[in-house]
Amino acid sequence: MSSDQVKNEIRRFLKSDDKLALCLRGKWGVGKTYTWDALLAEAFGNDTVSPQKYAYVSLFGLETLSDVRKSVFEHTVGAASFRETKDLEATFSSISERVAQLASKWRAGIGIIRGVPVVADYGGLVEAGFLDVRDQIVCFDDLERMSDGLDLKDVLGLISFLKEKKRCKVVLLLNSDALKEQDADDFRVQLEKVIDINLEYDPTSAEAIEIAIPNRSTLRSRLVAEYATTLGITNLRTVFKSLRICERLEEVLKGYDERVISQAFHSACLFAFALYQPNDAPPLETILKNRPYSDLFGNKEEKTPEQIQHAELLRRYRFLKVDGLDLVVFNSIRTGVYADELIKREADLIAAQLDLNDKDAAFTKAWDIYHDSFDDNGEEFAQALKQSIAENAVAISPSNLSASIATLKQLGHGEGTNDIIAAYIGSRGEGKEFWVGDPILPRFNVEDPDVKAAFASKAAEFADNRTLEEVATSIVRQSGWDNSDLDYLDQKTAEDFYKAIKEAKGEQLRLLVYGLTYFRNVGNPDPRMSSITTKAIEALQRLGRESEINRLRVSKFGVEVPAA
Structure with a gap:
């Protein structure tokens, strides 16, 4: 059943006059409570909900069935609460008013607490107030986190009682992975007896991310949404944590190239997935030691289906290897301490490499004028190539410089090439080994005589201190x-x-x-x-x-x- 179908069933349930019990099951953190709250508010806003009272009860921390009954009474609100902008909850004044009303009924009817202030017997009155609970919707959440003092059968029995004797609609929000062993067996047996509508909420990653990040107007929100979707994350809590982590990284990396920030976010989302959802994500050991091309070099170790799946996810996510920036991001998330200087130091290295890559791409673009057509544009190419050598010298290899100078001479544009060579040498800070080179390496296939002579002259400037x-x-x-x-x-x-x-x-x-x-x-x-x-x-x-x-x-x- 798709998410839209689940939502339509919930809308139908809210609108119906039938007193039914609905169970909305799903994995932890996928947005069950969020979806239920949103559809409930929508129904109250459209006046398409029946009955018009509602109570939300978290079973977390409640010790006894009496605590549960009290909580139902205390958290009951009317339709007017859904039209107010404040948080949806029963206030102390609203509870006191209902307790006072209840006390008045008791005084008028049987007078058993005549003359005693209402607050003096608050606990007893609230417990008694459960008798007044009827004709409303009651939502129970956190069943898997209830106290050991509460028995699952008793809670399911209360749900049946509310539905059949109190004319209530009851909703149970359940983490389908949390109930273990006896509880799981008991729940399956009792579920058929108590629950009328059993829905499995299993949103796709895109649907879950749409809930978590509806507005994607910033770089952070846009990238986290993209990365979380690619990873297949459906847990909203993991997404929210990823957003907070990336917000902190964004503060540290303010002013850096957007691609550096993108890499930090990319790694952060993967590490957050592995740290907060270890049962769903690739193991951290696999991520930190990922060798995507190891199979090409004779690694024939047989992999399990799960290992194959994890490797495929990392390939699809384009996480090929761990570098220094990845490691400091990981340690920051793991420890909660963001070492700003370490992060910036690694970011500087990435930024420098990106700058080299950009210059190499610009040099290649100049050569594209030569390779990509038969137009009569020798003059255009020569000027573009000369300018590109001057601007991108640090990214140009000796062999590419030599080939460029030789081509300029062949095209009749050799004027000024000695100045270009001198500027190239002046912009490079390498030692003697660079200028001497290794003839065996393709990058040092220097054939132009002017380049060769200039390199030899530069190499001669270095003293040879070897023995x-x-x-x-x-x-x-x-x-x-x-x-x-x-x-x-x-x-x-x-x-x-x-x-x-x-x-x-x-x-x-x-x-x-x-x-x-x-x-x-x-x-x-x-x-x-x-x-x-x-x-x-x-x-x-x-x-x-x-x-x-x-x-x-x-x-x-x-x-x-x-x-x-």
Whole structure:
């Protein structure tokens, strides 16, 4: 049965003159009480409700059936209460007036409390006042939270009594998940005897969110509504908590890029779902350790249907991995303490990455002029590309800069390209490794001679403070090298090699020798490689000539020492 059908049945119940008992069941927090109150107010406002008196009774905290009867009397209000703007409740003055009226009837009829002030026997009169309860609607809520002193059968018996003997309509709002074991069995048995209309209120997430957030004029309300709907949240309390959490985050992140705030809200709604509805949401451990692409790398661990469902929800929610901002948001929700500086620090990192992404997108957009048509717009493209390099240099890789400069020259727009290259270098704060680069990496495929020369000049500005041992060892450990390694080693003499090898011991010695002789088997070696190899062999042969044991030691490295 859809939510609209449930609401129509409730409207029909309110309008009918039949004295019936209605049970509105649903999961905790889905809006049963809210929906009932809204439809009741609507019926009183339209004068389509019968009878015209109403009492709402929460069973939470009530110890005895006598307490329940008193509460029915105390909370009875008339139709006029629904036309007032104040909260719907029986006031002390209205109760006192009804007690006084009741006392007057008793004094006039049997005089058993003549001369005693009404308030002096208030408890007894209120208890007796239940006798005057009739021809009204009575709503019982929080059945699952009633005291151990109350028996479920007694409450259901009272509902039957009100309906059959007091000509009342009775409504029971029930959390369908709360009753356990014996209570659940007793309720199912008694329900058929007492309840005439049994409705299951199971709104969709969109319907529940519409109740919780009817006005979506702000960024916070709009995003929380969107995220909660995607997560399938139907618990209004979770939605309200999410709104409060996001309100606090919004205060901390005031002035930040809207996308940073959106990420914080996105994570907050997921964490709130997991913390406040652990039986419905993916486990926190799954969320915090989510690896969406693990299956691509051989993780064939069989998953349960529930795990598959949770993984699918996280994919649909586009929560791929946890970053620093996510973690500080989670800890803030978990502890209730919002560390403003930590949140802002992580938000700054996200904002910086977003800025890089924006600049990269702007650079790509300039190239779209080139790729997306055959229009005669070379001039437009050249100007756009030059401007884009100047504005987005921090997001442009060396290879993309080189390709851009080369293209400008080919189009006959090479004027000013040296200034563009200089501005690019000036805007980057990277160290020597960036300017030397690694030819193996595509991002450093620098071919334009002007760019290559400018990068080399920039790299030369950095002092190389590495030791010979560090450079040679890194070649072995990484099974690779770059131009700075070759330049450094080639600048050293055979004497430098000899001294370094002579002083090295143990594993350091072996790594040093392997590093200095690494290029012996490289095909088509660079002249620097040949020079390094020659100096290394010269140093080893010198060591081998010093003693017979050294000659044997050197031979282990494939170096023969000529006879003296």
